[in-house]
Amino acid sequence: MTVSTRSFRSARPVDGPFVATLADIPELNEIFTEAFTERYRKDGMTGVRVPPLNPAIWRYAIEDAGDGALCWRDGQGRLVAFNLAHHSGTEGWMGPLCVRPDQQGVGLGKVVVQAGMRWLRLQQARVIGLETMPRTMDNIGFYSTLGFVPSHLTITVTLDAAAGPKAPRLLSQLSESDKVAAMAACLALTTRVMPGYDFTRELELTDRLGLGDTVLLGPPHDPSGFALCHSAPLVEGRSRDELRVLKLVLARRAELPALLGALADLARRSGTRRLAIRLQGDYPDAYRTLVALGARVRWTDLRMSVFGWSEVPPTEGMVLSNWEI
Secondary structure (H helix, E strand, O other): EEEEEEOOOOOOEEEEEEEEHHHHHHHHHEEEEEEHHHHHOOOOEEEEEEOEEEEHHHHHHHHHHHHEEEEEOOOOOOEEEEEEEEEEEEEEEEEEEEHHHOOOOOOHHHHHHHHHHHHHOOOOOEEEEEEEEOHHHHHHHHHHOOEEEEEEEEEEEEEOOOOOOOOOOHHHHOOHHHHHHHHHHHHHHHHHOOOOOOOOOHHHHHHOOOOOOEEEEEEOOOOEEEEEEEOOEEOHHHHHHEEEEEEEEEHHHHHHHHHHHHHHHHHHHHOOOOEEEEEEEEOOHHHHHHOOOOOOOEEEEEEEEEEEOOOOOOOEEEEEEEEOO
16 A cells, blocks of 8 residues: 655655564664654653663564554655554554654554554454553544544553562473463463453563563463563663563452562562553552552553454453553
8 A cells, every 4th residue: 555645845655554574673763762752742741752662672573563563664765654563362452653753744643553453453353452641632632533432541550579489480491392381271261361362472472582481370281370571671772670561361360469479579580670560440459459569650551442442351350461562
């Protein structure tokens, strides 16, 4: 598909979408930094400069998205926009996505988002969502015109790294054959709690790229819960400072403290200072548990989904799925 846009300066044809590759990481990082720094400036935060992301995290995001790593180029072949669309079984979400500042305001953003939505529908996604900053009215209004509706906030909270009563059980410690069996058991658990969801690709990628680990609660062949987390720095050139939970599944919400304890222990063992969890607002009981354990609120995001493609929390158990990388 080719789209043509016109800025206030000149006509600028834009071609795409193409599938982004690992060779595009420097350009992706440049646009990411420029676009989000400009977004903060428009929100009145003029002193904020968004740093480039760790190339290892970009690799994870691109390989996770696969053919959903969409990008657009100008007439000189330079990257002008991108949208990394991901699906974990029937769960679909987009991020990061942005348009180069000099190409904003001419309709390209609409094309970029709609292309991601179309790709996710082709993957048979039953959930199509994204997250944006809750204070950014322009973004919320823009996504709303494309059919998105607001849901709960996602609250990022942190707990200090701490030693647990016993070492956590980790996917990385298993033999290759046992890893395959454990990932199959994690899928079986996820299917029982949230039918259609499948985090196997994310577990395999994290293990293969050495970005973090998966904590298993209970025996590897029949876990009652698991949590996928990354200890690799999110920002390029930074040291490890936190263990970030990307996916978490529990058969029973009452087991959340035990899994949090294992994660806090892994944070200590991996040389990070704290554990970071992006908690969806669908779980007020879990939020109360975290606060009671001493969690501190660090950040908020607004979860938005296409109307008719919204997520529904499980009646039993718990599933946390980070819609950011």
